Amino acid sequence: MLLKSILNRVQFHSGFVYGSVRLVEKSARLLLEIEIRPRKGSRPVCSVCCTTGPGYDSLPVRPFEFVPLWGITVFFVYAMRRVECPRCGTKVERVPWAEGKNHLTTTYAWFLAKWAKRLYWKEVADAFQTTWDNVFCS
Ligand SMILES: [Zn+2]
Numbered sequence: 175m176l177l178k179s180i181l182n183r184v185q186f187h188s189g190f191v192y193g194s195v196r197l198v199e200k201s202a203r204l205l206l207e208i209e210i211r212p213r214k215g216s217r218p219v220c221s222v223c224c225t226t227g228p229g230y231d232s233l234p235v236r237p238f239e240f241v242p243l244w245g246i247t248v249f250f251v252y253a254m255r256r257v258e259c260p261r262c263g264t265k266v267e268r269v270p271w272a273e274g275k276n277h278l279t280t281t282y283a284w285f286l287a288k289w290a291k292r293l294y295w296k297e298v299a300d301a302f303q304t305t306w307d308n309v310f311c312s
Contacts, residue, residue, distance in 0.1 A: 177243075181208065185240075185281065187270045189216040190252075197246075203303070206243065210252040210271075218267035220259035221274075230256040230264050238272050240279045242302055250279060278308055286312035 178192045193209030212218070217226040233256065237249040255267045271279045278286075286309050289298045295309040 177208070185271065189213050189219075190270070204246045206246050206248045207237070207251050208240070208248065210250050212255065218255040218257040220257050220262055220265050221268040222262045222265050223259065224268065225259055225261060227257045227259045230258045232256070233266065236277075238277060238279050239282055239304070239308070240271075241282050241285050245303070247303055276311075278312065283312040 177195050181192050187210075189212065190210050191213050193211045195209070196207045198205045198207055218229050219226050232253040235251050235253045237251050240248040240250055242248055250271060252269065254269065256264050257267050259265050271281070273280060276283070286298060286302065286304070289301070290309050290312065293301070295306055298304075298309045299306045
């Protein structure tokens with residue numbers, strides 16, 4: 175079973191599709207970068223009022239940390255679109271996997287928060303190769 179099939183089963187986001195998956199080595203650490211693209215024909219949603227509108231442009235690609243797999247840090251990489259909202263003007267789109275400017279996916283934040291109830295926050299950070307701040311924010 176492909177990783178994309180598993181993600182579509184556990185993290186399906188209508189309006190978006192999973193693209194290429196790359197295994198990258200950075201600073202002697204393995205990272206899994208999973209590209210996300212807007213589904214063809216989908217319109218971006220305004221992050222302020224949740225109205226859909228025409229796309230304006232795209233921002234540079236940005237990583238969102240997801241739950242690690244086999245001890246490998248996982249990032250969703252996505253170029254946020256800006257939406258031409260009829261009410262609010264030009265705003266960055268709302269994405270279903272993260273809130274606001276958070277670089278952690280909502281799923282990963284809940285995952286860390288769940289573990290932080292059982293272990294010391296430092297232990298959680300070490301176990302999942304993330305920072306104490308990420309655990310604290312979760
Ligand atoms: Zn709006």
